[in-house]
Amino acid sequence: MEWAIEVRDLSKVFDRYTAVERLSFKVPAGKIFGFLGPNGSGKSTTIRMLCGIMRPSSGTGTVMGHDIVTDPEKIKQNIGYMSQKFSLYEDLTVEENLNFFGGIYGLKKQELAQRRDEVLETALLGAKRKSLAGILSGGWKQRLALGCAIIHKPPLLILDEPTAGVDPVSRRVFWDILRGLSSRGFTILVTTHYMDEAEHCDLVAIMYQGVLEGFGSPAELKQHWNEATLENVFIAMVQTHRSLSEEASV
């Protein structure tokens, strides 16, 4: 499969406003794809449509070759999703959480045990396999949430601000794991507010007010905006828009 994600003219209109407007991009398989933008720029809405849990108002898209409108159930089986809330069962142990999500994704006994051990190793969870999720620190919870998302070996991982509120060391460890997964062929879509993390991505999209403002490798974007870092690109882009809209309102 050449493209992990492919969307064309994707729009989502709510009662009063347009959350996402004519979004088009393609993400090749096996890449780390950074999805950037300030709060309220339409990132979460786009992710919901890609996960097959929200119908677009117009436009088309495929995720791992499955249509986001007609085949959402196939998509759910082929993605792993992790949100910034680390939605874990706090009164279940690390192992029990992994067992539950493995079971939900249809893994059978033997396969589940094998995958669980692999994930415990990949996400560096082995030392606390018998601990309750509720007593883990932020970094461990984050890795457990990742572990639950990859238990069924999904070809595509969708991570919505996975590093929000986690200490810098844990963030570094987490990104090391992501790069390891990427090198093993996983495609990763990750949203973040940390521009240093965005620099590690193979491909970056920047959204602003529902519109795709930039798309390319970090190097290409920096060159295009003539800035030294992605952070400056991001700020420059937002400021351009603000001054434009101020002019318009004057």
Add this chain to the structure above:
Amino acid sequence: MNLNRIKHIVVKEFIHIMRDKPSLAIAFVMPVMMLLLFGYAVTTDINNINLVVLDQDMTSGSRALVQAFQNSNYYVVTQYETSYAGVKSDIDTGSAKAGLIIPHGYADKLARGEQSPVQIVIDGSDPTVARTVFNSAQLLGQEKSTELRLASLEKTGLALKIPGGIDLRPRVWYNPEMTSLRFNIPGLIGLVLQNITIILTAFALVRERERGTLEQLIVTPVKPRELIVGKLVPYIVIAFFDVALVLAIGVFWFNVPVAGSTVLLLALSALFLLTALGLGMFISTVAKTQLQAMQMAIAILLPSVLLSGFMFPREAMPKLVYLLGYLMPLTYFIDILRGIILKGLTLYQLWGDVAPLTVFGISIIALSSLRFRKRLD
């Protein structure tokens, strides 16, 4: 429906229950506690009423009257007073619920064949106690009078000419000793089943939303109906365990045997269980937090206790309140339980309760499932 998936949801749900002390308490301690409370504390059978006696006559005749009160088992003579003020003070402070005042000359008057007044003072603040005192005292007075009349008639040799009169022979069916326990236990099974199922299911579903895990489940391939079935199965198991527990304590500890078919009893309990699960699910589609769920559960449970006929006879209620009772599924189930346990009724005889309960169950399950699905989307 993927059975493997449902199995994992069931396992997870059991772990939640086992590790959550309040859930455990509701599931296993509450039924036993309620049964013991209702079995021992809530009884409308009244005996051993504290009686204060003011005997101004002090004759063997007056002592015989006091003895007759004692022997009836309705009364325990706790105090003797020497003045009316003393009687008043005892009843005021509540150390006695009734006072027996035998005036001076009681025995003399009787001996002369005159009517002899005796006063019984009743603390009417609790009408149930007062009514018992009133009726029993009247009965005792009549018995005593008849006895005296017979004795005097025998003395004059006219005893053979007493007219026959009516001989009323009461036979009390189903609960011959008329103990309120036998009446309460069947209703209690219904109440326990309803409370546990509604509270636990409402909590289980709301908790998933409150903790944000529902959001995670939506992006997995799990289907809403698999989630519902998986989450409800543990509570069905627990509810049935509780029915068996309450029934066993009722039969073996409180000696309330099941007169009818136990199989029918369990089958119709399953029918009621569906209704209660549906109500719990319905609450979970409205409530956003566990606190709200608890409040809504109480809003359903309290009226059902009062209106279902669990404690108070529905026949005595005003027409409108009586009709409101028909809106409570518990009303039908308590009828069914009492019918099977006390009277040994069959399904055919219980049809008038089974039919509306079935309609209730199916409607509430259908409505809740629809609402639950909508909230997932």
